Amino acid sequence: MKWVLFIPELWVLLMSAFFFGMSMAARPNPRRDYFIALFFAAAGVIVTLIAVRMEGTLFFDVYRVDLFSQVFKVMLAMGLFLIISLCSELNGIPDFRHHEFYLLLSICTFAMMVMVSSVELLTLYIALELSSYSLYILVALRKDHGTPMEAGIKYFLVGAVTSAVMLFGIASLYGAAHTTSLTDLVKVYPGVVDQPLAFIGLLFTLCGFFFKLALFPFHVWAPGVYQGAANQVTAYIATATKVAAVALLMRIVTLGQSSIPLVHILVVLSIASMTLGNLVAVMQRDMKRLLAYSAIAHAGYVLIGILSMSPEGYAGAIYYAVAYLIMNFTCFLVVIKVADDGRDLQIDQLAGLHRRSPLLAMALMLGVFSLGGIPPTIGFTGKFLVLVAAMQKGYFYLVFIAMINVVISLYYYALVVKAAYLLEPEKELPAIILSPAVRLLTVAMVILIVAGGLFPGPLYAIARAAARLLV
Amino acid sequence: MVPMDMAFAKFPFLSAILLSCVAGLLVILFIPEERKGLIKGISAIFSGIALVLSVIIFFAYDKSLGGLQFVEKLPWVASPCISYFNGAGGFNLPLILLTGIVHFTGVLTMWELETRVKEYFALYFLLVTGVFGFFMSLDLFFTFFWYDVSLLPMYPLIAIWGTTQKEYASMKLFLYLLAGSALVLPAIIYLFAKSGLNTFDLVALMEPGTFTPFQQKFAFIFLYLGFGILAGIWPFHTWSPTGHVAAPTSVSMLHAGVLMKLGAFGILRVAISLCPEGWQYWSGLMAVLATIGIVYGVLVGLTQKDLKYVIGYSSVSHMGIVGLGLSTVTAEGLNGAIFQMFAHGIMTALLFSSVGYIYERTHTKMIPELGGLSRVMPVASGYFILGALAGIGIPGFANFWAELAVFISAIEVYPIGGIFAICALVLSALFMLRVVQQTFYGPKNASIKHHLPDISFGQGLPRMMLAGVLLLFGFFPSLMFEVIQTFTIPFMEGLPR
Numbered sequence: 023m024k025w026v027l028f029i030p031e032l033w034v035l036l037m038s039a040f041f042f043g044m045s046m047a048a049r050p051n052p053r054r055d056y057f058i059a060l061f062f063a064a065a066g067v068i069v070t071l072i073a074v075r076m077e078g079t080l081f082f083d084v085y086r087v088d089l090f091s092q093v094f095k096v097m098l099a100m101g102l103f104l105i106i107s108l109c110s111e112l113n114g115i116p117d118f119r120h121h122e123f124y125l126l127l128s129i130c131t132f133a134m135m136v137m138v139s140s141v142e143l144l145t146l147y148i149a150l151e152l153s154s155y156s157l158y159i160l161v162a163l164r165k166d167h168g169t170p171m172e173a174g175i176k177y178f179l180v181g182a183v184t185s186a187v188m189l190f191g192i193a194s195l196y197g198a199a200h201t202t203s204l205t206d207l208v209k210v211y212p213g214v215v216d217q218p219l220a221f222i223g224l225l226f227t228l229c230g231f232f233f234k235l236a237l238f239p240f241h242v243w244a245p246g247v248y249q250g251a252a253n254q255v256t257a258y259i260a261t262a263t264k265v266a267a268v269a270l271l272m273r274i275v276t277l278g279q280s281s282i283p284l285v286h287i288l289v290v291l292s293i294a295s296m297t298l299g300n301l302v303a304v305m306q307r308d309m310k311r312l313l314a315y316s317a318i319a320h321a322g323y324v325l326i327g328i329l330s331m332s333p334e335g336y337a338g339a340i341y342y343a344v345a346y347l348i349m350n351f352t353c354f355l356v357v358i359k360v361a362d363d364g365r366d367l368q369i370d371q372l373a374g375l376h377r378r379s380p381l382l383a384m385a386l387m388l389g390v391f392s393l394g395g396i397p398p399t400i401g402f403t404g405k406f407l408v409l410v411a412a413m414q415k416g417y418f419y420l421v422f423i424a425m426i427n428v429v430i431s432l433y434y435y436a437l438v439v440k441a442a443y444l445l446e447p448e449k450e451l452p453a454i455i456l457s458p459a460v461r462l463l464t465v466a467m468v469i470l471i472v473a474g475g476l477f478p479g480p481l482y483a484i485a486r487a488a489a490r491l492l493v
Numbered sequence: 494m495v496p497m498d499m500a501f502a503k504f505p506f507l508s509a510i511l512l513s514c515v516a517g518l519l520v521i522l523f524i525p526e527e528r529k530g531l532i533k534g535i536s537a538i539f540s541g542i543a544l545v546l547s548v549i550i551f552f553a554y555d556k557s558l559g560g561l562q563f564v565e566k567l568p569w570v571a572s573p574c575i576s577y578f579n580g581a582g583g584f585n586l587p588l589i590l591l592t593g594i595v596h597f598t599g600v601l602t603m604w605e606l607e608t609r610v611k612e613y614f615a616l617y618f619l620l621v622t623g624v625f626g627f628f629m630s631l632d633l634f635f636t637f638f639w640y641d642v643s644l645l646p647m648y649p650l651i652a653i654w655g656t657t658q659k660e661y662a663s664m665k666l667f668l669y670l671l672a673g674s675a676l677v678l679p680a681i682i683y684l685f686a687k688s689g690l691n692t693f694d695l696v697a698l699m700e701p702g703t704f705t706p707f708q709q710k711f712a713f714i715f716l717y718l719g720f721g722i723l724a725g726i727w728p729f730h731t732w733s734p735t736g737h738v739a740a741p742t743s744v745s746m747l748h749a750g751v752l753m754k755l756g757a758f759g760i761l762r763v764a765i766s767l768c769p770e771g772w773q774y775w776s777g778l779m780a781v782l783a784t785i786g787i788v789y790g791v792l793v794g795l796t797q798k799d800l801k802y803v804i805g806y807s808s809v810s811h812m813g814i815v816g817l818g819l820s821t822v823t824a825e826g827l828n829g830a831i832f833q834m835f836a837h838g839i840m841t842a843l844l845f846s847s848v849g850y851i852y853e854r855t856h857t858k859m860i861p862e863l864g865g866l867s868r869v870m871p872v873a874s875g876y877f878i879l880g881a882l883a884g885i886g887i888p889g890f891a892n893f894w895a896e897l898a899v900f901i902s903a904i905e906v907y908p909i910g911g912i913f914a915i916c917a918l919v920l921s922a923l924f925m926l927r928v929v930q931q932t933f934y935g936p937k938n939a940s941i942k943h944h945l946p947d948i949s950f951g952q953g954l955p956r957m958m959l960a961g962v963l964l965l966f967g968f969f970p971s972l973m974f975e976v977i978q979t980f981t982i983p984f985m986e987g988l989p990r
Contacts, residue, residue, distance in 0.1 A: 334573075376612070380526075387649075396645050396671075397638045406634075406678075410573060413682040421682060425675035432671050436648055436664060444652050444660070479570045486572070 027078050027087045030070040030095050031135045034102070037062035038128035045121035052120055056110055059124045063103040066131075070099040083205065084142035090488040093340065094138040094269040097347055101262030102131045104351050105254055107463060114252030114364035116165045123163060127258060130156035134266035138273075143192045143202040143227070146270070150188075150230055153266070154181050157259060164252040167365045173250025180243040184233035191226025194219050204273065211277045224278050225287065231274070234267035236314070237321040238295035248314035249366055256310055257354035260317055261347045268343040271328050272336050276492050279331055288329035293423055296322030300430040309357055309367040312434060313350070316393055319431060320346060326424060327408035330415045336489035338407035341482055345392070345404035345474060352389035352467045356382050359454060369438060373445035379454040383442045385464050388471050390435040395428050400474025407482065499580065499696075502563040506550045507579040507629045510589070513542040514596075514625060518618040521611060529610045533600070536614045540597040543625070547593030551586050551976070559583070559979035561631070561696075569632075573685070574692035578632040583980030587835040587973060588628045588751075588758055594962060595750045595842045596621045598955035599743035602846045605853065606654075606741075613654060616646040617743065624751055628758065633681050633693040636763060637674070643755060644670045647736075647748070655739040656852075657799075662732075662739035669722055669732035676719030677759070680712045684767055699766050701987070706770045713771025716764035717779065724756030725812040727786035734805030742849025745801070749808045750842035754834045757815045761830070765819065769988050772822065779820035780903075784910040786813030788917040795924045800851070800858040803928050804844045807884055810921060811837045817914060818899040821906045824978070824985040829898030831977045836891035836966065840883045843959040847877035850952070854945045860928060865937030870947045874933040876956040881929050883963050885922040891966035891973070898974075 025032075040062070044055070074092045079085060105127070115123050133153035140146045158181065162174030196202050198220035199210045214220040229240065236244040248256050278284040299319030306312040324346070327339035359382060360375065361367040376383040392401035405428070409421045456464070474481065517539030524532050554562055561580035569575045581589065599617070606613060623643025630636045647670070651663035685693060688703050704712070722729040733753065737745050765772045790810025797803045811833070818830025850873050851866065852858045867874040883890035886897075896918065904911035948956070966973050 391645060397641045402638075402641070406682075409678070410682050410685065413679070413686040416686075418679060418683055421679045422675075425678055426672075429668060429672045429675045433664070433668060436667055439649065440652060440660070443649055477569075482570060 024078060024080055027073070027076050027080055030066070030073050030099065031132055033062075033066050033069045034099070034128050034132040034135060037066065038125050038132060041121050041125035041128065045125055048121070050118050050120050052112060052117055055120050055124065056106075056112070059106045059109065060103075062128070063099070063106045066099045067096070067103045070096045084145050084203065085136075085139050086141045087139055088491050089484075090269075090491045091139040093484060093488045094265060094343075095135050097265045097344060098131055098134050098138070098262055101258070101265060101347055101351070102127065104463075105258045105262070107459070108257065108355060108358050109254055110457070110460075111362055112252075112254065113362065114164050114167065114254065116163075119163055123160070126156040126160050130160070130258075131262065134262065137266055138269045141204040141273075143195065143204065147185075147189065147192060147230075150234075151185060153263070154185065157263070160255045160258070161247055161251040163255070164250070164364075168250045170250050170252075173247045177243050177247045180240070181233060184229055184240055187226050188230030191223045191229065194223030195227060196223075198223055204277070207277055212280050215278070215281050221281065221283065224274070224281075224284065228271065228274055231267045231271045232291070234263055235271065235321040235324070236318050237325065238291055238298055238318065241295065241299070241318045241321070244314040244318055245311045248310045248317075249308055253310070253354065253358045253361060253364060257351065257358065260313060260354060261351050264317070264321075264350075265343045265347055268324055268328070268339055271325075272339060272489075272492055275328055275331060279493070285329055285331070288325060289417070289420060292322045292325040292329060293420070294322070295319065295325070296424065296427045300427050303431065304434050306434070307368055307370070309369055309372070309438070312369065312438070313353060313357075316431065316434075317350075319427065320393070322427070323405060323408060323424060326412045326417075326420060330408075330411040330417070332411055332415060333486065333489050333493055334414060335408070335411035336492050337482065337485040338404070338411045340485040340488055341407050341478070342404035344481065344485075345400040348467065348470050348474065349389050349392035349399070349401050352385050352464075352471065353393070355464060355467065356386040356389065359456065359460065362454075369441050370445065372438065372441040374447040374451060375442040377453070378451055379456065381456065381461065381464055382454060385468050386442050387439050388468055390438050392471050392475075394432045394435040396432070398475040399471050400478075401471075403475050403478040407478075499560060499564045500555075500558065500562045502565055505565050506546055506563050507581060508565055510543050510546045510593075510625055511622060511629070513539050513546065514618050514622040518615055518622065521615045521618065524611065526611045529607070532610050532614055533604060533606075536600045536618070537597075539618070540600045540621075543621070544593040544597040547589045550581055551590045554581060554586055554976060556975050556979055559983065569634075572691065574694065575634045576632055576694060577635065578694060578696075579629040580631050581629060583977045584761060584831065585628045585758070586976050587831055588754055589625065591754070591835050591838040592621065592624050592628060592751050594958065595747055595838060598842060598846065598958055599746050601955040602746065602849060603741070603743040604952070609653065613650070616650050617747075620646040620650065620747065624747075624755065627755055631695045633685065633695055633698065633763070635693075636695070636759075637678060637681055640677070640755065640759065641674055643752065644674065647744075647752075650744045651736065651740045654741040654744070656741070657738050657801075658735065659739040662735040666732045666736035669729070673719045673722030673729075673756070676715045676722075677763075680715035680719065681763070683715075684708070684712050695762070695766065704768065709768035709771035710774050711771070713764050713768040713775055716768070717760055717775060720756045720759035720764065721782075721816075722756065723753060724760065724816065725753050725786070725809050726756075726782050726816055727789055727809065727813065728782075730786065730790075730809045730812075733809060734802055737805040737808065737845070738799060738801040742845060745845040745849070746842040749804070749845060750838040753808065753812055754838055757812065757819070757830070757834055760819060761827070766984075776820045776822050779816060780907050780910050783813045783816030783820055784907075784913050786810065786816060787914045791917045791921045791924060795920070795927075798860050800848050800860060800863075800928070800932065801845070803860075803924075804841060804848065807921065807925070808837070808841055810917065811841075811884070814896055814899050814914070817903050817910070821899075821902045823902045823906065824981045825898055826902040826906070827981040827985070828974060828977050829895050829900075829902065831981070832891070832970070832973055833895035833899060835973065836883070836895045836963065839959050839962050840880050840890075840892055843876060843880040843956060843963070844884070846956055846959070847873055847880060850948055851877070860931050862940060863932045863938060865933070865935050867933040868937050869945050872948045872953060876948070876953075876960060878929055878933060879960050879963070881925045883967075885925050886918060889967045890963045891970065892963070893967060894970035894974070
């Protein structure tokens, strides 16, 4: 009965199999497909929630199911559901490709679910590639607007290079430690940590996930891909894939627990990433590009928690991942609803939003201030926990630099709020009518953002329990 | 330090105050935009509740008992230990009362607002929630939490409803204040991490011996500069005059009246309480900056043509007096500083609300374009003149006692700085009287219409309250001093010499 452990993944796989069949057999019918996908995704969330307390190993111990992996699977299923709930008007994707769209989205989610559970480097690598390839295609699927092909190829090229680097890293790790199983590596690695081969191996392996997280210096794809892909696809890349990357970074970084040079490198990357992301974001005019640079900055913040390498740090990073999923999704929700024809949204085009849709304007304000880390939002609590963990390790300067970055970032976040609340559009635009379901979703997001800021207790307790399994 | 006595609350007055603001905010959010009258009515009711409650706790505080009273404590996060921990004592009661008064009068002052009323009052209530929360919180996490909550609404409030250079001023203010919080947060987390107690409980962290002298000196300077930005300490004050000028009337009132006190209170509550040795070490620097602030504010104020700028710079100068009081490291200095926070808050609120009225009617706040205004609007002019007299420190107003207490101790501790400060005060009398003379007396400016309506009784109500409070504490300063002393005297006795 061990297969019960695999049910969340199986469910998502079933969803992709279903859409695979549909893509060959059925005529596209956007409305119907949307509801089918929504059903699968919603049931997926329920299934993962049921499976959250399961524990055990599968496939000759290369696959571990525990609270840590299950928490991330819930986040991934949540991410899939949220993104699909925004696909009711999927104007960025040609109609006849909708089946493929849902197929690739679910395959990618499946791959990432496998990723967060696998404790064997090769399984991990294959899952990572599967998710990457789905995304390369998804990015290029867009129609009518932007430069999807360019974005897709750029994403592919950078991705291919990093995956080669990562493979090299895995090979070196194997060379040094004679095993690819993370469970064994944890025991063997501290003994070989001083060998250059082992160190390079670990660092290069991490690079694969730096790429997913858009961390400096693997960030170059982010602005182009964010802008070039369809809005829903960008939203997916910006939320779900980051969550998986955070999980895997934590899992692999635990190997280097005792390595001080590794910490130094991570500190440098974290500082470079947040500083570069925030400084360049100040100049952006396109909303999605702005969010891309803000994602680069956030990769730096979340790395602060990870590089603390303490249970508090990991718990903080998990909390941050949840926060990031929620607040970033809220921003994309607004982008998708305002640019309902699937175009790229300029910041100026948010003008008059407070009259066109007060609810969306409020959600946007909370979303960006949460990204900026101002209480009472979930983003503040996440940042706070991460910084506390870093300070407990004595990284005062890192915390200080992070806070300076927060101030820089608030400048451009405030500009977004200003556009939504203060600027008037050149010509009067019609009000944005939201369906009751979207309205409910937006209100739920607003409540989640505020509740996560006001009552961090329960979620943080889960994050701590999950983080304890890592060390 | 003498451990603080704690008396738990029978009725959660402090939470009730917070709740009245949150409830007001939520109720306003659910009223349709068009029902402007209803929104204002609801705002007045909820702010009235907050006012009544804050008056009650101010007078119900048992001065013979001292220590912390009305304490409420709820565990919030298990590890690291964060608790929802509120309490009132001599250090924050005056400020809670101040916030209650300015909050209520601010709502009444904005009675004539017509544009985007719902959003305005919603943000205004959010701002006040943060301010109340900050003053009553005894947990470091929540202290910072409320501090930032109160900064967040400032940006939209000024950017949307403001006037002169509003976009520039709001962004500058927002970034300056957040830069302040960027200095404060690392220091708070640093103290948390170094204490080894795994708690954000301020009272627990205040135990003597928790921090080494070096840690205290190190953290103190961050906290002092961080909170100091909000307190308008020279040379970090430049956001304050532009911000005050741009803000709509009630936001100016709240901002100059209450928000700047947040900074000074933060220095007292977090920096001085947790790092007393750092305080003694850096007190010289504090005194120098404060004195420069007092003199500089007055001198720059002398050249201003805009009435609101005049008040803005006088705020810089008056907040310098608070800083000077804090820098003396004496009980009298602290008494004066806390009293000055209260008195200055009420006084600036009165000034800004009078200018707001004058600006609404004459559509100018430039001194050369006014003149002889007391012939047209004797009552409105009267309120401004009252406020100006209080600002100069005329006996009979609360400010007199506060400034007296600060200057007496400042002269003892820093003779040179104290003399400079007193000279500046004389100059400030000159400059305020000049403003009063040019604006309200002398020949009437031809551009002012003759039939401008004066403040009616209803509109005058908030100004009357403010003026009344100034006079009440001016004639009975012991009402205030006795409350403040329940904190300052045990606190100073507990300091290591």
